[in-house]
Amino acid sequence: MKTALLIISLVINLVLAENSSAVKHDNTGTGDNLQPTSASDVINAIDEFADKETIEILLQKLDDPDPFVRVEAIQSLGEIQQEKSLVSVCKCLNDENLYVRAYAAEAVGKIGQVDISLALSRLLSSLDDPSPYARAMMVAALGELQDKRASDSIRKLLDDEDESVRGMAVWALEKIENSQ
Numbered sequence: 435m436k437t438a439l440l441i442i443s444l445v446i447n448l449v450l451a452e453n454s455s456a457v458k459h460d461n462t463g464t465g466d467n468l469q470p471t472s473a474s475d476v477i478n479a480i481d482e483f484a485d486k487e488t489i490e491i492l493l494q495k496l497d498d499p500d501p502f503v504r505v506e507a508i509q510s511l512g513e514i515q516q517e518k519s520l521v522s523v524c525k526c527l528n529d530e531n532l533y534v535r536a537y538a539a540e541a542v543g544k545i546g547q548v549d550i551s552l553a554l555s556r557l558l559s560s561l562d563d564p565s566p567y568a569r570a571m572m573v574a575a576l577g578e579l580q581d582k583r584a585s586d587s588i589r590k591l592l593d594d595e596d597e598s599v600r601g602m603a604v605w606a607l608e609k610i611e612n613s614q
Contacts, residue, residue: 489514493522501531508534512541517548524556527572535563536571543575550581558587566596573599577606580613 492514495507508526511519523545526538539557546553557576563569573591576584588610591603 489516489518493519496522496526501529501534504529504531504534505537508537508541512537512544515545515548517545520545520549520552524552527556527560532563532565532568535560535565535568539568539572539575543578546575546579550579553579554581554583558584561587561591566594566599569594569596570598570602573602573606577602577609580610582610585610 489511492507492511495503498504498507504526508523511523520542523538523541526534527542529535529538539560542553542557546557554576557572557579560572561569563572569591573588576588585607588603588606591599592607594600594603
């Protein structure tokens with residue numbers, strides 16, 4: 435999370451340096467010392483940065499032939515957490531590339547707070563993914579959503595063939611149970 439905020443902060447500094455009150459400018463006029471002044475300023479700058487055009491560009495990148503481009507777009511959409519992107523990111527749970535599927539699961543866990551029912555249905559229907567890594571990420575996303583409706587499906591994964599999936603299932607169930 436710290437890394438994501440650092441990256442977002444750097445992007446904000448580059449994109450909004452001249453237009454945003456959320457960035458402190460140095461008085462030398464060189465632009466070498468641009469810093470967000472507080473966490474709330476970073477959030478405000480993210481809101482400015484996450485305008486419709488930016489989201490549209492990221493949504494278009496979800497169809498890029500390069501899986502690494504798709505992963506980057508998914509990660510960005512997960513950090514921006516705009517409701518508009520949830521359906522498109524959910525579609526990536528069925529991508530041919532396991533990393534795209536895994537990072538889509540993580541992003542759905544973040545964006546899913548906006549529409550938990552949609553996020554749950556898409557994640558639950560993808561728990562049979564052939565990749566243990568993708569399954570573990572989907573279970574983690576379900577844990578982040580903290581919705582008891584996912585508990586029965588997660589419990590079934592306590593017997594998964596993969597140790598990381600079983601461990602993530604334990605973590606997710608604890609997170610769900612502790613949230614109630």
